[in-house]
Amino acid sequence: MNERDQTYFEDMLSYGAEAIEFLGASDAKHLATDKRTQYALIRAVEIVGEAASKVSVEARTELPDLPWRRIVGMRNTLIHGYRGMDLDLLVEVVRDHLPNLVSQLERLLGDDPK
Numbered sequence: 001m002n003e004r005d006q007t008y009f010e011d012m013l014s015y016g017a018e019a020i021e022f023l024g025a026s027d028a029k030h031l032a033t034d035k036r037t038q039y040a041l042i043r044a045v046e047i048v049g050e051a052a053s054k055v056s057v058e059a060r061t062e063l064p065d066l067p068w069r070r071i072v073g074m075r076n077t078l079i080h081g082y083r084g085m086d087l088d089l090l091v092e093v094v095r096d097h098l099p100n101l102v103s104q105l106e107r108l109l110g111d112d113p114k
Helices: 002-025 028-033 035-054 068-080 086-109
Strands: none
Touching: 002 035, 002 086, 028 035, 028 086, 035 068, 035 086, 068 086
16 A cells, blocks of 8 residues: 555544544434534544545555445535434444444554554
8 A cells, every 4th residue: 555545544544433432422312412523523524535535446455345435425425415414324324334444444554553
C-alpha cells in the first residue's frame, strides 16, 4: 500500500473509532435532543466515507470484504441529505457496521499506525 492510501486508511480508522466513542450507549431518540453529539457523529462518519472514496482501487483489494460503495454512499447521504437525516440509520451504521470496519483496519495497519 502506498503512503497516500495508508493515510486514508488511518483516517478511516481514527474517525470510525471516534464515531463509535461519540455514540456510546446513545440511541436515535437521544441524538435527536443532543445536537452536539449528533453533529460530531455525523461529521466523523462523513470523514470515514470521504477517506474511503479516496482509497485507490488497488488498496481496496487489501480489504475486499468491506462494502466500499456503501461506505462512500453513507457519506453522500449525510452530506446531501442533511434535512432529512435518519438518526436510526446513523445509529445502525455506527453500532452495527463501524466496529467491523475499525477491526479490519486495525488488523491491516497493525498496532502502531503512523
